[in-house]
Amino acid sequence: MAGRDTMGIYKKVYDFAAKAGSLEGYVYPRERVEVSYLPRWSDNLVEQYRDLPPEVREEFQSLCDETLGRTIQSLLPILGGDHEVIKKLKGLVRGRLPSSPDDFPYRR
Numbered sequence: 001m002a003g004r005d006t007m008g009i010y011k012k013v014y015d016f017a018a019k020a021g022s023l024e025g026y027v028y029p030r031e032r033v034e035v036s037y038l039p040r041w042s043d044n045l046v047e048q049y050r051d052l053p054p055e056v057r058e059e060f061q062s063l064c065d066e067t068l069g070r071t072i073q074s075l076l077p078i079l080g081g082d083h084e085v086i087k088k089l090k091g092l093v094r095g096r097l098p099s100s101p102d103d104f105p106y107r108r
Contacts, residue, residue: 009056016048017060020067027074029101035078042088049092065095066105074101 023041027033049057049064057064068089079086090097 009052012048012052013056013060016045016052017063017067019048020045020064020071024067024071024074027071027078029074033075033078038075038079038085042085046088046092061094065093066098066103068093069095069097070101070103073098073103 019041023045027038045068072086072089072093075083075086075089
């Protein structure tokens with residue numbers, strides 16, 4: 001049974017990461033972003049994140065901080081810092097925000 005539980009966690013992590021990455025790509029600096037999609041998208045991410053066990057979130061938190069941090073940096077000029085979507089996404093970030101939507105750390 002433990003194997004099935006593990007596979008379920010992997011699927012949940014993948015699903016969360018795919019949706020977070022999709023949001024990052026969708027809002028990456030562009031001329032038009034359909035903001036009506038953003039509240040539901042952010043609500044779903046918050047729900048998925050909270051559904052994962054803390055020890056699992058801890059394993060990928062730094063990567064989550066980077067992806068959602070760049071997403072936040074893309075959205076700040078559009079929504080402003082007080083918007084609910086920004087607040088919800090910031091609630092999922094534990095580290096520092098990247099400096100810009102283009103702040104991709106170099107890793108070997």
